[in-house]
Amino acid sequence: MRRTLKVEGMTCVNCARTIEIALKRKEGVRDVEVSFELGRVKVDFDENKVSEEDIARTIEELGYRVLEEEGGKAESYLLLFSGLSALLITALMFYPVPYGLYVQFLLSTLVQVFGGWKFYKGAYNSLRNGVAGMDVLVSLGTTGAYVYSLLTLLGFIPGSPFFETNTFLITFVRGGRFIEERAKKRALRLLKSMLTAQHSEVSVLEDGNEVRKNVRELMRGEVIVCRPGDLIPIDGVVVKGRGYVSEAVLTGEPEPILKEPGDRVISGSILEDGLLEIRVEASYESSYLSKINRMVESALSEKPRIQRIADTVSHYFVQAVVVVSAATFFLWVKLTGSMEMAVQFSLAVLVISCPCAMGIATPLAVVVGISKALSRGILIKKPSSLEVFPLINAIVFDKTGTLTEGRFQVVRYELRSSEALDIAYSMESFSNHPIAKAIRDFAKKNGARKVELVGCREVLGRGVECGEYFIGEYEDENIPEDVWKAVALRRNGEVLAVFYLKDTLRQEAKFVVSEMKKLGLTTILLSGDRTETTKFVAKELGFDSFFAEVKPEEKKEMIKGLQEEGLRVAMVGDGVNDAPALAQSDLSFAVPHGVDITKQVGDVVLLSGVAKLPESFRLGKKVNSKIKQNLVWAFLYNVVGIPVAAGLFYKYGVYLKPELAGLLMALSSVSVVANTILLQAGSGRD
Incomplete structure (x- = not known):
């Protein structure tokens, strides 16, 4: 289970x-x-x-x-109590009243017990499992401050109690976490809503009445009712009503689409206006939204290399801090003989060094980046790819289906046998290739009928073979210039028919190539088509170079060759025939066909087409930049903060009290969260 x-x-x-x-x-x-x-x-x-x-x-x-x-209400009340207690203790320090020290002791004790209990449990259980985390440092710091103050109050050691220290520490740390959690929730709202859609309920029509069902209970053929503002949780077909549906969450396209009876709707879409009755076409597990959810969940379970390093450093860093804190205590006792100063400085070291900022620097940036990308129609399947974006200096495009519509049309044909059209129609039924579909549709339109054939199989990248028949690419010097592809039907080598086809360039293709060049990448067109056609497309779209007549099994070697020349190569393909080449590239992009994205290979899936490629590069670089900014900030914060907290600059009048160290530690985590949230605020073209 x-x-x-x-x-x-x-x-x-x-x-x-x-x-x-x-x-x-x-x-x-x-x-x-x-x-x-x-x-x-x-x-x-x-x-x-x-x-x-x-x-x-x-x-x-x-x-x-x-x-x-x-x-969250209990946390808010506890945070409020801790903060008010800290302020009251501070006031009693400056305005003494009878039994004021005991009031401070009481408030400090309540905050330490109720506010600090969370840290004690976290520290105990993390240590029991062999992990040293932030709770360990907070527990040591607050307990040390409280015990020292209690001992001075009771007269066991010389000095003055500072009950405000542990109360302020707990207040600042919990306050920082409180702000951090809410900032994270805001940043992850889209992603969480998608990942929890599987638990939602929908209205289902049964005998003319509406009943509520969990989306996972829906069965094929049932009819659900969607009203304005509803998330469409399942793939289906409109059977009644009209409405404008936004697919922005899935494709990044902002304009809503009018849906009428007979139109297909995709799960994850939102009905903005109108009323729709939708017949369920597939279970939730098979829906488009569920497939995306599984891919996103898989992505979130993977840790980029830089995060794994940060996790390891964070773990051992805590242990090192405890040693530094102890050394600080003994050094100040030896140098000054002041127990109070030694305690203050050692506690400040413990508290300011909590590696929370370092721990959240990478994962938060990754998850916000994935969320932002998904809202723009870009599915990042491998978070590790975010580290690769800035390194890419060359990008290879497959032509058919990527830069072209992939909707071939037969523009002319030659039949040298009366049965050729029927045979071609029957053979191409064994393939889903765009060219096979074009020939199949053309033949059917011209009255072709299926005939019985034996031993049929698709030869990947070549064509279809059925016993003595073979249909595949045709090479001839007399192919017209306006033809992109020629396919011949042969029987034992004899040509029975030739079909001449043409594809259409995507409207956005020229813009995409231009944008990639602006980003400083060398653009390369890779195609299995004949040289004349590939050269025409490369020139039309502005490519730096091209390779033509490349067989599917050779594409991988072409990518490898570019890498051996010192290039870091990204490739964009349709994710099916280009799988080996996509796997060989340093960074791969798949352009899905229809709504079936389960077969797509690649580190990134461009859900709404190749037009999102430039934006994905800009976003990928921004996320990578945020990760580095966060880690640099967390590292510098500790590099500067620990020496100051340890009292190295005390003779210059520069030092930190433990409560101020706690505030700075909390602010460091909040600053990392705030810096990461800027990812959502910016546009993809920033």
Whole structure:
């Protein structure tokens, strides 16, 4: 059984690792995928050995919450109490009142127990699972400040209590997380809405009445009712009504499309105006939206190389910080003999060094980038490809179906046998290639009928073979100039018919090639067509160079050859015949045909066509840039912050109190989130 749980409280990759390790240790759990970015845990388990309740209980024992609905009020109240307590304690420090120290102690204790409990649970469970995370540092820092203040209050050690320190620390850290969570929710709203569409309900017509059903319960042939604002959750055909449907979430195209009886609608579309009754054509699992969801979920489970490095650094960084903090304490005790100063500086080191900003720098940028791309009709299947975009300096385009409409038309023909049209029609029925479809449609239009043939098989990239018959490309010196492709039907080598075809260039093709050149890429056209046709297309669209008459199995070697010349190569193809070449390229783009995207190979799928290619490059480079900006900021923050917190510049009057260190630590995480959200604010052409 496979279940997806919504989990609250994960703040960094170490939280996700803690949950993953704990669940994998349970008997009966086969696989675990944890996404702290989406607040989601996916578990594949044997229900005979472990229950869903056991899994939820394990997660909650780690200090996190498994949610039924969106919460957050308790966190708001606790944050408000912590903040007011910190301010009151500070006021009592400046305006002494009878028993003021004991009031400070009481408030500090309440905040430490109730506000800090979350950090204690997180620290205990992460350490139990061999992971050192942010909660460990916060727990050590706040506990150290509280215990020191308590000991001075009781007179066990000299010095003055500073109960405001632990209360401010807890307030700032929880406040930072509070802001971070809400910023992340805002940034991920689109992606979450798509990934949770599988849990929505729809209105289904039964005996003239509307009943509510979960989208997963829908069966082929049932009729659902959609009203303005409704998400169309399933692929289907309009049987009644008229309405304007927006497919922007899927294709990036902003203009709504009028749908009438007989028109097909795609799951994930939104009905903006009108009322539609839609007959279900496929189950949710087979729907377009579900296929995209699975691809997105697969993408989110993959970590780019730079994120894996950051995760490892973050883990060991926590251990190093504890050592530095201890060294700071003993060094200041030895140099000054002041326990108070030593405690203040060592606590400041612990708190300011929390690697939360480093932990969220990459995954948040990746998930926001995927969300932004999806809203623009670009499906990034491999997050690791985001690291490759800036490295690409050459791009190869397949011609047919990518730069052309892929809708060939027979413009002239020669029949040298009376049965040739029937045989050609029957043979081309074994292929889905655009040329085969064109010949099949032409033959049917001209009265062709199917005949019985034996031993038929498609020879990939060549044609169709049926015993003694073969239909495939025809080469002849006398092919007219206005013809793009010539296909001949042969029987034991004898030509029975020749079909001359022509395709149409896509309207956006010239613009795309021009934009890619503006981005500094060398543009190359790769085609299996004859030299004259390929040369004409390359010149018409403005390509830097072209390769013609390249067989499908040779395309991969062509890409490899370009790479051996020192080029980092991206390729754009239709994702079927070009699969080997796409796999060989450093970065691959597939242009889907129709709504079946399950067969598409490639790192990126251009859902709304090749027109989105330039935008995908700009967005990919921006995401990569944001990742680097976030990591540089997180790194510099610690490089500068730790020495200052440790008191290296104290003699110059520059130092940090622990509570200020806590504020800066919280601000560092919020700044990373804010910087990442700018990805959503900008346009693809920025």
